[in-house]
Amino acid sequence: MSKKSLPVVDVTGPGDVGADECCSSLTSEPLGEERAVELARVFKAMGDPVRLRLLSLIASNQGGEACVCELTGVFDLSGPTISHHLKVLREAALITGERRGTWVYYRVVRERLTQVSMLLDLAPAT
Amino acid sequence: MSKKSLPVVDVTGPGDVGADECCSSLTSEPLGEERAVELARVFKAMGDPVRLRLLSLIASNQGGEACVCELTGVFDLSGPTISHHLKVLREAALITGERRGTWVYYRVVRERLTQVSMLLDLAPAT
DNA sequence: TCCTTGTTTCGACGGTTGTCGATACAGAGG
DNA sequence: CCTCTGTATCGACAACCGTCGAAACAAGGA
Numbered sequence: 001m002s003k004k005s006l007p008v009v010d011v012t013g014p015g016d017v018g019a020d021e022c023c024s025s026l027t028s029e030p031l032g033e034e035r036a037v038e039l040a041r042v043f044k045a046m047g048d049p050v051r052l053r054l055l056s057l058i059a060s061n062q063g064g065e066a067c068v069c070e071l072t073g074v075f076d077l078s079g080p081t082i083s084h085h086l087k088v089l090r091e092a093a094l095i096t097g098e099r100r101g102t103w104v105y106y107r108v109v110r111e112r113l114t115q116v117s118m119l120l121d122l123a124p125a126t
Numbered sequence: 127m128s129k130k131s132l133p134v135v136d137v138t139g140p141g142d143v144g145a146d147e148c149c150s151s152l153t154s155e156p157l158g159e160e161r162a163v164e165l166a167r168v169f170k171a172m173g174d175p176v177r178l179r180l181l182s183l184i185a186s187n188q189g190g191e192a193c194v195c196e197l198t199g200v201f202d203l204s205g206p207t208i209s210h211h212l213k214v215l216r217e218a219a220l221i222t223g224e225r226r227g228t229w230v231y232y233r234v235v236r237e238r239l240t241q242v243s244m245l246l247d248l249a250p251a252t
Numbered sequence: 253t254c255c256t257t258g259t260t261t262c263g264a265c266g267g268t269t270g271t272c273g274a275t276a277c278a279g280a281g282g
Numbered sequence: 283c284c285t286c287t288g289t290a291t292c293g294a295c296a297a298c299c300g301t302c303g304a305a306a307c308a309a310g311g312a
Contacts, residue, residue, distance in 0.1 A: 026239070031182035036175040044173030048270080049162040052169070056157035059248070068289065081271055083290055088269095102279055102288060113152070113246045120243035122185070122236055174300080194259065207301055209260055228258060228309055 027122050042116060045092035050075060051085045058095060058106050065107040153248050168242060171218035176201060177211045184221060184232050191233040 024031075031039075046052055057074065058066045072082050086106060089095045094113070097106045150157075157165075172178055183200065184192045198208050212232060215221045220239070223232045 026182045027185040029182075030186050031179050033175065033179065036178045036182075040173055040175040040178050043169050043178070047166055047170030047173040049159065049166040050270090052162045052166050053157050053159065056152045056155075056162075059153040060156050072289095077270095078272060079289070080273080080291080084270075087290080099278080099289090104289060108153075110248055113248055117243045117246035117248075120239045120246075122239055122243075176300090195257095198258095203300095204302060205259070206261080206303080210300075213260085225259090225308080230259065 024119070025122060026119060039116075039119070042092050042094065042112070045088050045094060048085065048088075050077065050082075051089055054082075054085055055089060055094060055108060059108045065105045067103045067105050069103060071106075150245070151248060152245060165242075165245070168218050168220065168238070171214050171220060174211065174214075176203065176208075177215055180208075180211055181215060181220060181234060185234045191231045193229045193231050195229060197232075 046055070053074070054071060057071060058064075061070070068082070068086070071086075072079055075082060086095070086097065090097060090106075092112075093109055095106045095108050097104050099105075172181070179200070180197060183197060184190075187196070194208070194212070197212075198205055201208060212221070212223065216223060216232075218238075219235055221232045221234050223230050225231075
């Protein structure tokens, strides 16, 4: 129906995937179903080689951001495919995109990765 | 052809998914294609709510291990399905299984989770 | 030996995902 | 206005994935 004028900025997905409950580890307690669904979305987004490389390319690039035009050339894939992968990462809140003039720049959401990292950071064995 | 007598212990998957190159972060350098494929396997294994809960159930259980019989009851899923998910986690080297008498016990591979956690642990922004 | 219970494998089914080409949208510059 | 380039969406297709029931395998007990 209504067309959005800022297709990049829109929070296409379900938005924040439970960012509040930040400090529970996998080992502390059995991980409820809802939270598991939220987390699985993030891991699934990272479960593709191309998306993992995109994430790394953006994160390691000068200034912590990268233009889409810099990313498409790296892979032997079509433009739409790269755009699709970026959308998946966006919907998992792992990256954010911003249009500046002609080009669109993406940067990683650092808190997101930190959050996941902490989840996997196991306390010493009981 | 030849049937294996210990179906649980066999390293069904491609084995170690690049466990040696442990200390590179996502942000340090662009992440080569091969390594991306290896890591994607691990994240894909964690990209399912059921598998995530299985991982958490095993990790948080008494003694750091859990019997399959304790896991099947938790979910509204058939036995074969649970077994399938455990196999995926096993092939990603996230858990290991051991048969003791009638029952099979699984435990998490802690170094594996630590390894992934370190990968996502970003250095402070440039 | 046969039976029973726990676990895995097999074969099949529907739903999801990665990929593409075609198309539409956004902005810059004639 | 029109055109050109960069990016996103759409529609379709094959491949993959989660699930099940049926069947096979493993170990223990009658």
